[in-house]
Amino acid sequence: MVRRLRSGKEAAVFLVNRGGELCCAKVYKDADERGFHQLAAYQEGRKTRGSRDARALRGGGRHGRELAETQWKNAEADALFKLDRAGVRVPKPFGLFDGVLLMELVAGPDGGPAPRLNDLDISPEQAREWHAFMISQVVLMLCSGTIHGDLSEFNVLVDATGPVIIDLPQAVDAASNNNAFAMFERDVNNLRETFGRSAPELLATHYAHEIWALYGAGKLTPTSPLTGEFTFDETAADVEGVLAHIEEERRLAEERRLRLAEAQAEG
16 A cells, blocks of 8 residues: 545545556445445435345345445446447556456546645536536447446546546446436536536536436437437426425535535545
8 A cells, every 4th residue: 555545425535556556446335434424315216136146135135235345346346448448538447356346546736646626616617527527428338328426526537638536336237226317417416516616607517307308218329419408397396396405415525525625624
């Protein structure tokens, strides 16, 4: 080990030497130490080895908790290998060894670890360019059947080429998770909010609904033309859904505030 890079809500990341090459080792925290909420919502739809494991996960006993923990640790490596093959800009994974994920170091201009998106001051032009790129990335992810589930300015690194998506242990299967659209919408709207601070016209876009409509119709491809425009059906109001969405956004805003405080303390 060379040194600790950062410690987050679900894991600590270390800079390590691998045969003379610097890379990252992600060591996951135990379940009782993690700050991630609503784990079951993210694990819904993940495949199990058989009916016995599925029953154990539903039962919540010791074996079920052990399985859930193993799934959580394997999920990020599985997602990284899948997304890397699909052409999404993620750290190249090397493998999961005894619960430790080894992956490439996303380097900044000085050769050290790249900064997170939230650490950068972005011009309006850069915001528009990176927002368009990130929208193309979430489309690529969705075309491969994957939703990040916790995408924000804190989970994007920026190297010399541009944004790189990180932190995927909560990645969601788009086809089998009942919460898939809500998580996808939150991811896309987090990007809108982040880049909209520098380019306010982005705040009026509705890419999440536009992309999801194409996905639901089986028409979404990595090259689908997008406008950010969407016509909403306002014939019926889901009051309970709106209130639940407001509460979730409040909770996420508090999490982002705590992350920012952690990042500032680490700096």
